[in-house]
Amino acid sequence: MSIADNIKSLKKETIPLKVTLIAVSKTKPAEQVLEAYTAGQRLFGENMVQELVEKQEQLPKDIQWHLIGHLQSNKVKYIAPFISMIQSVDSLKLLQEINKHAEKNSRIIDCLLQVYIADEDTKFGLAFDEVIELLRSEEFSELKHVRIRGLMGIATNTDNEKQIKDEYYELKTFFDGIKQSFFRKDEAFSVLSMGMSADYKIAIEQGSNMVRLGSTIFGQRVVKHWKNN
Numbered sequence: 001m002s003i004a005d006n007i008k009s010l011k012k013e014t015i016p017l018k019v020t021l022i023a024v025s026k027t028k029p030a031e032q033v034l035e036a037y038t039a040g041q042r043l044f045g046e047n048m049v050q051e052l053v054e055k056q057e058q059l060p061k062d063i064q065w066h067l068i069g070h071l072q073s074n075k076v077k078y079i080a081p082f083i084s085m086i087q088s089v090d091s092l093k094l095l096q097e098i099n100k101h102a103e104k105n106s107r108i109i110d111c112l113l114q115v116y117i118a119d120e121d122t123k124f125g126l127a128f129d130e131v132i133e134l135l136r137s138e139e140f141s142e143l144k145h146v147r148i149r150g151l152m153g154i155a156t157n158t159d160n161e162k163q164i165k166d167e168y169y170e171l172k173t174f175f176d177g178i179k180q181s182f183f184r185k186d187e188a189f190s191v192l193s194m195g196m197s198a199d200y201k202i203a204i205e206q207g208s209n210m211v212r213l214g215s216t217i218f219g220q221r222v223v224k225h226w227k228n229n
């Protein structure tokens, strides 16, 4: 099936209306992003700053770009002028840096706090107690140019569906608690980004309202770098 067919069938058959689809285009050339765009897709996710910036320059300006990969503080300035959402905020220091560059660009940047839920050492993210500590901190309350829209999490890369389900259930429960404790009157705090190609159906069952799909839309990624394709 073509990229356009994949998007259409996902939206028609698999992904409920209330769940937002982020098309993860990392490693894929701009022509393929354009193919998805032509099929109506406007939300795209990338995990590398340089690749994101180059695609943003080449592609239609009404694309909303989400950063979904680890962000180094010294690279925030490159994406601050245009980024639609940063899903991978994993420290107060990074959030302060985003706030600084958002202010310079006279913007408020939407962010998700990335929560560590996987049983793996390699994933970035905040622990549950670190999320609470961050939200309670005085430093956080001073940030006027970032808006926390919700939480993002990546489950363990495993065939064990019970484990994936438990991890997403835990994140949903945590999300509900954070909403109650810190954002009860803030309608903007509403996004729970969980689910990738391998596990998005489980994630949606557990309450996800934003899924990030790459290979389901664009096909398997080759290991080769995107610029050499």
Ligand SMILES: *Cc1c(COP(=O)(O)O)cnc(C)c1O
Pocket: 024, 026, 047, 068, 069, 154, 195, 196, 197, 198, 212, 213, 214, 215, 216
């Ligand atoms: C690559 C990536 C995805 C998409 O992965 P697929 O398995 O291709 O759907 C989703 N989220 C994050 C954070 C990623 O890095």
